[in-house]
Amino acid sequence: MKDKARIYIIDDDEIFQFITRKSFERLDRKDELFFFLNGEDALRSIKDSIASGIELPELIFLDINMPIMDGWDFLTELQVLIDSAVNKPNIYMVSSSIDDKDLIKSKKYSMIKDYIVKPIKDVHIKEILTSLEA
Amino acid sequence: MPQTIDFLTLYVNKLGICEYADSNTTLFEGLTTKKSIEDIHVDQLFKESKFYAPIVTWLQRDTNEFWEDIIEDVFKSFVVSIQPIKINTIVAAVTIRTSIITRKLDQLKYQYESALENANVGLWVWIDVDKDQSWWSDSFYELLGYEIDEINPGVEAFSKLIHPEQIEDFTAIMKSFYERQANYQNSNQTNLEIKMRTKSGSYKYLLFTAKFAKVNNAIRFSGTVVDIDLLKKIEIELQQRDEQLQLSMEAANMGTWTWKIDSNEVIWSDHLFEIFEVEKNCFGGKFGSFLKIISKEERIFVKETIENTMLQCETHFSFKHSITCPDLSQKILFSKGEIFYKKGKPHRMMGIVLDITKENSLQKLLEQTQERYKIVFESMTEGVLIVDMNETIVDHNIAAAKIVGYEDDMLIGEELTYGDGVAIKEDFSNFPTEDFPGIKTIRTGKGFRNVALGWIKTSKELVWLSINSEPILDQQGMQIGAVCTYIDITERYTAISKLKMKNRQLEDFAHITSHNLRSPISNLSILLDYYETSTSEGDRKEYFENLKHVSTTLLSTIQVLAESLKIQKDFIDDECEISFQEVLNNVLKLLSGQIKEANASFDIDFEGCKSITYSKTYLESIFINLISNAIKYRSKSRQPIIQVRTSYSEQQQPTLTVTDNGVGIDLSKNKEKIFGLYKTFHANKDSRGVGLYMTKRQIETLGGTISVSSQIDVGTTFTVQFK
Structure with a gap:
């Protein structure tokens, strides 16, 4: 993956957002990072991108539990939005939930690349980016 | 099809002899006596004179004119015509034909006759x-x-x-x-x-x-x-059988007697002497002699029964009585008699006596069995109702009435839907009559098991029933009713709902520990790691600030969890009768800052239900959360108006509603989550999660429920149903 990718981080935990920003900095990359506190904000941004012809994010880190619109609802609506898109985003579910129910549910969404349990550090992010390059 | 007419033409000479004939049918065979009708005088030809007399008369008159008349027979009439002709010796052609009208009658007759023949x-x-x-x-x-x-x-x-x-x-x-x-x-x-x-x-x-x-x-x-x-x-055979019956009567230990009332003469059959165990020469042959044989205690009863029958001019009587035999054993006898009256006065009496000593003990046994069965039936703690096909209760035991709050026997003859009580489902909605298991069994012939039904007695007390119903079939397999059994499962039901609630709370708690504790801890671990490995002093300072923030959050989360754990019925020590108005006044004072800032106005009405027995702390907490929530999510385009109401539900539960005219919630997305916990407990952030979670826990712990309805940009209503 090129080192200047569009990446969405959708999580209502501001500390997690801070940590993730720092993680990318520590990887010394020049990615464009977009932070959203809930699914609805992120979805609006994607709608805008489609409308104005801006390319979709290549990578999305998606939390499950968020106010207003949670991760599952976001996925359901996104599926409809990008159904016809050629370059679909790589989506990673990132949650502190170790509940089996969430893990099983994530298997039902074909769009989800993987389900990652927090904490997620710079090294983990590097691994993901490398695997995407392959 | 043209209608054919049966006809017979006779060619007759001057002497009245039919020389030859012409016919298209054999129907006239009935009219004539001969197989051959040629060369025969007409008076020999016909069975009846009405057919030949006119011919003879016509020949005698010798007028040579055409003559025609109608001759009626049993079922039909014939048209008889005499046409003068001259062919050799023939002087007349006599034609007898069926009239078109009688032809139809004929058909009818044949239809009937063939039906009758069959x-x-x-x-x-x-x-x-x-x-x-x-x-x-x-x-x-x-x-x-x-x-x-x-x-x-x-x-x-x-x-x-x-x-x-x-x-x-x-x-x-x-x-x-x-x-x-x-x-x-x-x-x-x-x-x-x-x-x-x-x-x-x-x-x-x-x-x-x-x-x-x-x-x-x-x-x-x-x-x-x-x-x-x-x-x-068959009749004759039956008559003979009647005689045989006399014999079988004896075989059945039956004796007969006749009492000629006028002469007071009592005649017994031989077998009757055997039944009474009386020697023939020892019997007086009078009515009194009969009474003497009956044991003293029953003598008056027998005498009166017979006398009353006569007094009321009735013809039949029957009674049971006992006698003591010479060997002192007791016999039970059944007497049945008929009185014959002459000029309104009893004249003669006849009857039979049956030794039913054995049968009587059988009868007793039967009664005992029934009684024992009834005892079992009544001693059951399960309510048992027997319903007929008209959905009417035919029989039930004491428990059946007691469980639903009625006196014994009160339900017999009533419809299954009887009573002023209210039937409810598990979600407290109305239980439709047609869904009652007993009624469904009557209507569908199917059995139902373990149907849960809440019954609010006339005393307003709620009982939970578990009902089974089964069809009752007769020997031919036809349904003749239904049997409903039910048990009072209120205790179990309450325990189960309590357990369900506890279980839900435990699930919530597991969710909290999974999300709300894991998140900050994982954040802590990374922050510490980055803090240690960072070389930039500015970054290290930033990590440290965040570390402090996360640890504070974690602490507050743990405090909330501790608080929520305290919400348990056993920990409540301030349950008492409290006025809604009083509690609200306290809350409004507490929230006066927020209320003033938002310029919120209140519309309060507690007339529907003024007070409640409840924990004062919890009720305060419920008000604080619901009202501060209404203020927080107010609409910027209008002045906040908060409506607070109380009432009683159909099931007589106190109900509180708090309605705002705020921004509203999209419930299609958030209905399940609205009372749940989000991972952050930031006091200054979206606190709806924490507040409503705590409120719900408090309400449920005391056996109530909370629900929400909302319309975006119109407002939100929270409804609290207390127990």
Whole structure:
């Protein structure tokens, strides 16, 4: 993956957002990072991108539990939005939930690349980016 | 199809002899007596003079004119015409034809006759009594075994066939008929059983019905005849059996007696002496002698029973009584009698006596069994209702009434839906009558198991029932009712709902520990890692600030968890009767800052329900959360108005509603989550999660429920249903 990718981080935990920003900095990359506190904000941004012809994010880190619109609802609506898109985003579910129910549910969404349990550090992010390059 | 007309043409000479004939039918065979009709004088040709007389007269008149008339027979009329002709010796062509009208009647007659023949019924008509003219249907001949031309129908032939025993009776009947014929108008139908000889020589019982009519001044009888030989034989057999019955009566330990009341003479059958164990010569033969035999205690009862029957001019009586035999053993006897009256006075009495000592003990056994069964039935803690196909309660045990709050026996004869109570489902909605298991079983024939039904008794007390229903079938497998059994599961049900709630709370708690504790801890671990490995002083400072922030959050989360753990019924110590208004006043004081800032106004009405027995702390907490919530999510475009109301629900539960005119919530997305916990407990952030989670826990812990309805940009209503 090129080192200047569009990446969405959708999580209502501001500390997690801070940590993730720092993680990318520590990887010394020049990615464009977009932070959203809930699914609805992120979805609006994607709608805008489609409308104005801006390319979709290549990578999305998606939390499950968020106010207003949670991760599952976001996925359901996104599926409809990008159904016809050629370059679909790589989506990673990132949650502190170790509940089996969430893990099983994530298997039902074909769009989800993987389900990652927090904490997620710079090294983990590097691994993901490398695997995407392959 | 053109209608054909049956006709017979006779070519007659001056002497009245038919030289030859022409016909298109054999129907006229009935009119003539001969097989061949040629070269025969017309008066020899026809059975009846009405057919040949006009021909003879016409020939005698010698007028040589065309003549035509209608001649009526039993069922049809004929058109007879005489046409003068001259061919050799022939002087007239006599044509007899059926009229078109009678042709139709003919068809009808045949339809009827064939129907009657199939039913083994003969027809007969005695056309003219004075002239002894008769007609018998083919079926009548058949009954007697004769061919049509073997007997000339009429009284003469008839009398010859009657059994000698009955000749006298028949002659008497005929005689009385002649004497009374002047009075015969349209007489009623009379029936007569006559034993008649058939061709084979054996006798047959025939039942004649006869009806009288006067036609053209001639007296006519007509009627049907039915073969009742078989029936008669059965009747005779039955008579013989009756005699046999006398014998079987004895076999059944039955004795008979007659009491000639006038002469006070009591006659016993031999077997009756055996039953009473009395020697023939020791019996006085009077009514008193009979009474003496009956044990003293029952003597008056027996005497009165018989006397009352006579006093009321009734004819039948029966009673049970006991006697003591010479060997001191007891016998139970059943007496049944009939009283015959003469000129309104009892004249004679007859009856039977049955030894029912054995049966009586059987009866007792049966009663005992039934009683024992009833005891079991009544001792059941399960309610049992038996319902018939009209959905009416036929029988039930004490428990069945008690469980639903009624007195014993009160439900018998009532409909299954009887009573002022209210039936509810598990979600407290109305339980429709047609869904009651018993009613469904009656209507569908299917059984139902473990149907949960809440019943609010007239006393407002709620019981939970678990109902089973099964169809009752008779021996042929037809449904004749339903049996409903139910148990009071209120205790179990309450325990289960408590457990369900606890379980839900535990799930919530697991969710919290999974999300709300894991998140900050994982953040902590990374922050510490980055803090240690960072070389930039600025970054390290930033990591440290965040570390402090996360640890504070973690602490507050743990505090909230500790708080929520305290929400348990056992920990509540301030339950008392409290006024809604009083609690709200306190809360409004506490929230006065927020209220002032938002310029919120209140619309309060507690008239529906003024007070409640509840934990004061919890009620305060509920008000604080719901009202601060309403203020927080106010609409920026209008002044916040908060409506607070109380009332009683259908199930008499106090209900509180808090309605705002705020921004509203999209419930299609958030309904399940609205009372859940989000991972952050930031006091200054979206606190709806924490507040409503705590509120819900408090309400549920005390057995209530909370629900929400909302419309975006219109407002939100929270409804709290207390227990």
